[in-house]
Amino acid sequence: MKNSVPLRLHVPEPPARPGQAPDFSWVKVPAAGSVSRPDIGTDPHDMREHAYTMIRVLDGDGKAVGPWNPRLDAETLRRGLRTMALTRAYDDRLFRAQRQGKTSFYMRCTGEEAIGVAQAMALDNRDMTFPTYRQQGLLIARGWPLVDMMNQVFSNTRDRLKGRQMPVMYSSKAAGFFSISGNLATQFPQAVGWAMASAIKRDTRIAVGWIGEGATAEGDFHHACTFASVYRAPVILNIVNNQYAISSFQGIAGGEHTTFAARARGYGLPALRVDGNDFLAVHAATGWAADRARANFGATLIELFSYRASAHSTSDDPSKYRPEDEAAHWPLGDPIARLKAHLIALGEWSEERQRQMEAEVKEEVRAAMREAESYGTLGTGEHHSPATMFDDVFKEMPWHLRRQRQELGF
Amino acid sequence: MKNSVPLRLHVPEPPARPGQAPDFSWVKVPAAGSVSRPDIGTDPHDMREHAYTMIRVLDGDGKAVGPWNPRLDAETLRRGLRTMALTRAYDDRLFRAQRQGKTSFYMRCTGEEAIGVAQAMALDNRDMTFPTYRQQGLLIARGWPLVDMMNQVFSNTRDRLKGRQMPVMYSSKAAGFFSISGNLATQFPQAVGWAMASAIKRDTRIAVGWIGEGATAEGDFHHACTFASVYRAPVILNIVNNQYAISSFQGIAGGEHTTFAARARGYGLPALRVDGNDFLAVHAATGWAADRARANFGATLIELFSYRASAHSTSDDPSKYRPEDEAAHWPLGDPIARLKAHLIALGEWSEERQRQMEAEVKEEVRAAMREAESYGTLGTGEHHSPATMFDDVFKEMPWHLRRQRQELGF
Amino acid sequence: MPKMNMVQALNSAMDVMMARDDNVVVFGEDVGYFGGVFRCTEGLQRKYGPDRAFDTPIAEAGILATAVGMGAYGLRPVVEIQFADYIYPATDQLISEAARLRYRSAGEFTAPITVRAPCGGGIFGGQTHSQSPEAIFTHVCGLKTVMPSNPYDAKGLLISAIEDDDPVIFLEPKRLYNGPFDGHHDRPVTPWTEHPAGDVPEGHYRVPLGKAAVARAGESVTVLAYGTMVYVALAAVAESGIDAEVIDLRTLLPLDIDTIVDSVKKTGRCVIVHEATRTSGFGAELSALVQENCFYSLELPIVRVTGWDTPYPHSLEWDYFPGPKRVADGLRRAVDGT
Amino acid sequence: MPKMNMVQALNSAMDVMMARDDNVVVFGEDVGYFGGVFRCTEGLQRKYGPDRAFDTPIAEAGILATAVGMGAYGLRPVVEIQFADYIYPATDQLISEAARLRYRSAGEFTAPITVRAPCGGGIFGGQTHSQSPEAIFTHVCGLKTVMPSNPYDAKGLLISAIEDDDPVIFLEPKRLYNGPFDGHHDRPVTPWTEHPAGDVPEGHYRVPLGKAAVARAGESVTVLAYGTMVYVALAAVAESGIDAEVIDLRTLLPLDIDTIVDSVKKTGRCVIVHEATRTSGFGAELSALVQENCFYSLELPIVRVTGWDTPYPHSLEWDYFPGPKRVADGLRRAVDGT
């Protein structure tokens, strides 16, 4: 045979494993404000470089610079900061609650708060969201009661989902928050279907989907992009690249040879690659994509470049597969600290007010916790009657389920 | 809401329907020889334009021009021409055989012969192929007996597949031709798996997969590209864009907004977009990708731009969904006519020899046909014993299948 | 009353529903301009426009996923899977999503989707154009599974399926599209135009889900069948001269248990017939239910006559297909135990 | 003899096979460096290198598809699906490809693949970390389905599965990883170290596919169970004082019909227990087979005790799980018909 060097299998390895020094030298961080902001009607091919760079607004001194600056008023910025802090306080409290045996499982979005919160604020409240388990910030930003969320996490007597779903698998039609599935990626093409329906009905509401960089490997991701491109669906497709899928670094998902934003190129979709820890950049990119969708220019794929600062879930121990102190070396910082610095730089905020606000949100969470616990926790075992287990399998209960309910004694 | 124009669903429509004038004005045909030939080790990002142009070698005067000219000797060219003609003669004869009731179904590759034939000739015979039902040219180019192929089409007593598979679902391990599946796209990631195995075993053989442009919408396509990229698998991934998936034009598969070759961009894979009716261009592009894979630079995605000149299958009537005379307007001509013109331009061939050769291949097919029919056809009903139906479900037949075979009376 | 074959009846059901409810949309591979490879959606795009009847990319999972999203919006998608054999790529969206959505959201979101797919063999389609995967769907809580056996039922059941607020798998025995095929592949099939069940009203009517039909009343043995096997069973009854009661289940889930139990208690004997592979086929569930509910009435073992536990072979399909002779043998075994 | 829990026994089986046969490769989500979310592949990458034990992208269909390709090359892939609930995306590659390859190529190409997946509930995993999808696979001709109930069997069966030349679905009841869980979730589980089946030889040995084990000999009723339900059944037997014969099926397909028939002919009574949903569950096939083969020996109806036909609910999982009390009730019903 022409060339007979033995073939080799390439298996991607992360830059650092436990015991080694964290290494993010491979992360290219363009200067804030350095990326152009194309018109919303731009042909995707004419903005292809946006898939390979990174949209950033907040610079090192906490200044908002460049064409992507959404120019939000101070009140809005403070609301964003508070909502992110509230989200983190909520996460920390429920993480502890799981450790205290009050529920079976929990997942935090620590370090990724800008994503759910800024995106919710950039969207219309009537837009439909199809989140993963790491966008609790969406619900909180839309003002959904913490108590209701806790009731779900505790599977208690007030859990609207009747204790059926694992913790954090929220659902709220009223908040435009689609029922979270335990199966990765399935919601992504569903968001496209919802958007197609909105277009079929000449509606004005758009759909927004989220997926983790790991889950982009599922066929569902491909179906979402294909249908979104073919029917020019009014949808925003967000990839949250937090560098990890449980223990697997993003290279295992296909991040070694190109960006995740670049996936859009294959479908002729526009892509925006965004600093996911930059509240203003996330807000601006989301607004751009929403305007584009509403103007019938179709879908946008957004890669939100971030870092999963905490464990995958309460069942996970990251020290088994990545350096203990890796989070501290993440080059894009913390979304809350960065927005706070910006507000202070604007003269619209202070360390003092920050302390005060953090105390407030903690208290808000504590109060909600007291109320939710009064309705029971998984630990105390107060939950819906076993009879309810047979409801909602179908709209009307067929004979075989009625018989099975009798067998159980109801 | 900011912008409240009603949303619209975009449903792609082909340029021409039955009764309308064929329109291929949208097909951009770069001059032969105008596309550069990068080094096989080139970073995919540095050859990204190859996903949007079209590699062509044969110009309008039948001359082979430019850096992609594979410089094949006349003998090889004549073999290519003869093999394509043989493939077409084989197709036409078996298409007629189906019409004559000798079998249930048949599929031709008319107009796409350069693909199977040139690619087989550019590969090593030991490389493993994972074809669709339209690469019969591979088997013929590798010298597999026509009689054996016909036996499969007729499900007769000599059918090595024991009459189990529909016509054209060939399988030949000896010819490095993987068992064709009726399920679209499934073979594409399997080719990647075979290539990964070859790399794991430090082998030198590569794998080659084919898929139709319509089937690229399946998740399997995405899995193939993702795994090929992540593990740098020694595989060639071919998309045969023959403009149609049964009645659906390529826009329904996602061809409106970009090329199919561009799918590669999303995975950081190199892409070559090739004039699929240009024997020399197909040969050269395949050789380039094979050399790249053998040198451990990994996978290449090739879009072979062609036209399905005949019906999808014997069950299909294209006049129901495309202009009757559309094929005649296809701008890239016919692969056999173009290679013939090239050989004549080289002074290595003549109309006379062409007529002679076409008579030869027809006779070769006729002879094979006579022999195959002597082993029976589906029409005459001579086939393997019903007892064989229970073989090969498992390596050893379990009790329940033995009992069922008895029930049938064996 | 107009005469329709099953293709026309299915087309009429979709036409009627699209006219009545503009939340009904129809899509799938080749279903738009072309009208489907079996022509079931012919004319719908012309009549209702490309955004209510359209072609899709070849991605069954994408078809189901977008249908789930549309259902969540409030539409009633009616999707076609070109052959039931190609539904497997959509399994996850069907099982983990469409079937679970109402339950996991406690009724907030639902999936009022109808999934049409031609099933069954007899057209020399080999192993990938002949399968009957119904058993898998009946194992999935949250899915309803329907299989009509004639044009009248096909239209009435499809209308009920489209109006149903839960996901329905609607399997169409392709051998019945043109006539009541009874397994005698060597004989011509009488067209539906010459069959009473070919009388199909133009307008809207329902055949309820969950109700079986007695295709033939009889005393000596109960035959449980659906789809093509109803006519194979009737032929077997005629040819064996056994006075069997043939029940056309029509809906597999929810099952019409009362009709089954009443009949078996009367006859004391039972034959179950389906074209799908035997092991863990729906016949297993029917057998288990009959013995649980009719144990004291059963005089002889329940007999299953089914497709073999092999893929559907191309050239040997008539040796695979459970035809009248095999069903007649089953009847005799059920009646006299030999 | 070393003591192992089921995780260690499974790890040992893969270790032994990777050492004996360098065509054995192990891959799946998080199985490489990390060693799997249940730690079953721990240390294999370190020992055999990254190209024989590696992480994959999150694409179950891609995992199965590449395994089919590797099998065609000549490797013996052992893949892990992180939870059985996530096997559905791979359904088409399993059913249409792995299961069909030998048949459609008349033996030219085969798929000697082992698919490992943790199954069953009891860890508050809700509907997507608790399922038991075995019935679906037993309906697919060309697939073998195995479910071990203890460390010794787990290792011996996994070695047999890896050496088998056909695709094997190897389901691991995750509640049995650490000990013989009997359904009494309010009591501590005795670890395998204190159980005889925790004695697991270091080296190579086989437990043959297709052979059941009698977990408890008895006279008055036959219990057919597998996986976790074996211990639930044993607990129910102890608590009800009924002298039942408990059969651990171990392999569901091919099934050890002789052991089943001999027992039921002896006891004249039968209870079938599984955790999966009831309708069209594997219990239906078992019930059909028992009544077909033992009709004249059955004194009372066969009883099925199973998971309900609902998704596995998070907070109510112990009301869903067919525990000792429900199985004991089933035993009584099977024995005295009440």
Ligand SMILES: Cc1ncc(C[n+]2csc(CCOP(=O)(O)OP(=O)(O)O)c2C)c(N)n1
């Ligand atoms: C279909 C499917 N396969 C596997 C899993 C198990 N699983 C749960 S989360 C996870 C990692 C997901 O990573 P990513 O998509 O990057 O999201 P992230 O957790 O980082 O937010 C895996 C493999 C699943 N839930 N669903």
Ligand SMILES: Cc1ncc(C[n+]2csc(CCOP(=O)(O)OP(=O)(O)O)c2C)c(N)n1
């Ligand atoms: C999974 C699956 N879905 C649908 C089909 C039915 N089908 C057979 S061929 C075909 C069109 C394929 O078009 P393309 O991929 O472009 O290949 P071509 O026929 O043009 O060579 C379809 C939809 C199938 N065989 N498998």
Ligand SMILES: [Mg+2]
């Ligand atoms: Mg991630």
Ligand SMILES: [Mg+2]
């Ligand atoms: Mg095509």
